[in-house]
Amino acid sequence: MSPELKIFKTETSVTLRFDFTEAIDSVVSIEIKARSFEVQIQAYGVQEDALDAGFPLYSNDGTSFFSNNNLSNFENVYCPPTPKIFLFSYLQTAFIKVCTESSRGIQMLESNPCLLWLMLDYSIKYSLDRVQLHSWLGMKRKKIINKIVGMNFDGDEKFLTKIDPLTGESNELNLIMRMVTNPQIVSAYAHWSRIPIQVLYVAERYPALHGAQYLLDWCSSNYDRMSSYLPGSSALNKLTEDTIRVGKELNIKNSRSLVVACQTVDQLNKLHDSWVESLNNSRRYYDPDIEFDRPDIQQCEGVKWISSANSLVSEGVVMGHCIATYVDKARLGKSIIYSVFYPERATLEITNRNGVFNIVEIKKEKNKEVSEETVNYVRDWLNQENKKRRSFFTKS
Structure with missing residues (x-):
């Protein structure tokens, strides 16, 4: 259910009060001033300040979930004028808050939004205060990554800049966290200009697909959940493994590189068929033949x-x-x-x-x-x- 929304305006601020008490004992208040964005959560008799409201304020087209007004249209209220905020449903309030209060926040949102996303998530998990959070914004990007993931790899900052979230939900953030700690993944996408998050989602399940260009073609459909891109991916993985294996049988150097360089799934199929034809034409029979162990299963007619x-x-x-x-x-x-x-x-x-x-x-x-x-x-x-x-x- 949607909460009851009340808006209170003064000459210097706007306060949004989201009342969830019909479902749970919780009220979220967001006070927006000229250069600050304060969030308070009252639940079960306890009230405390928070970095994030726990729900998005904007849909991905930039309209508000809870009113017909765009928050940036309220008089005397500053909100960061960037559509990138709309890409993130999880921790969206935290994005708005840090960008409202710091120009460095806006700069990071524009240049590396996924790094800012990781940083905001870390700040909530480890209870960084406002001063610490803003101090982080002044650090070198690689140092921020090192603090968050506990390690640093060459190219990981650029890797993060290339990732395009789908809906910006928490499972996407968790996937990014796993990917940035894997040097093989980071290396596989070193030469990509952009990486849709659904590509990483599919490739994580099938290592043979790491860096495969045709995943851009495979993941080009417009779905709103990463899991929607999985059907058929097992067969795609098998086609990839088969094609690489045939290339090796033909003694083709760097057969995997040639396979993952295919731009579309159709190109991959054509490469597979071409190599199979060459292999079958050149195939020699075994002398002596190799007999297989009989399986413990009854024959079936046909x-x-x-x-x-x-x-x-x-x-x-x-x-x-x-x-x-x-x-x-x-x-x-x-x-x-x-x-x-x-x-x-x-x-x-x-x-x-x-x-x-x-x-x-x-x-x-x-x-x-x-x-x-x-x-x-x-x-x-x-x-x-x-x-x-x-x-x-x-x-x-």
Whole structure:
């Protein structure tokens, strides 16, 4: 629910009083003067000064959440005239307060807003007073980073200047904190001009995607939550790893650099297909052949287990994809590979983890997507096998 908002004006100040008592015992008062911005929170009988109100005053289009008036339009009231404040919903009041009271605050907001964000969060967690906070604004930027994260890496200040928040919520701030303490991440984006926060969010889950240019293309959709960019990213990560592996099989120097330099996902797919074709054309059969250990699972009609390295090479040639590079994974039992003939021709990779069989990937020729019917057919078979195994171990 929205709080009850009351506005009190005098000749020298405007006070906004946000009353949350219908939901919780809390009232937040914000007094805005010519060169100060005071926040007080009254909760459960205790009143104290605060740096942040705990909620944003502006939406990302610059309009107020709680009134039709923009706070900067109040007479005799100074507010920093920068749209960058609207990028941050978490600690937004603290941004306004520090920028209202210090020109250095405005300078940092304009030049490195994410560093200011980290600094404000640190000041609240460690109860820095107003004097200490303003003292920090006069420090060298690298020294500020060193105090906040406890370490310093070359390029981390520039790294922070490039990050574009999505909605400016606290989970984005926590992600930035994790990223700036990782020298590999900082190095991977050294030559980027801007880094959307959702790119870091996806890349954090899949190290193979660190610095991949096509993530800009992948994350170009206009969503309002970072998690909205995750669907499909697992397949993108697998495509990346497969392409790098094929490049290494072809003895292409710096294959990873060539992969992550692709500007779009379409370019990555074309590079993958081109390398796979070259690999399959040059592929030699093993002499002698390498036999794989038979998996502990019943055969399924229309699905044939690939039992050797040369059979795997033949599957890759026939299907026009990179399954031939999975010889070592199949030999070590990390992957079990099948030729699928029903309901359609495809190649299937499954794993056995702790006695449970799961689909890793199933693709038609040249990595085209299979039908839902095919996925369900294979999934039903694996579910039956898993059920039989659970029943056997339960009885034992």
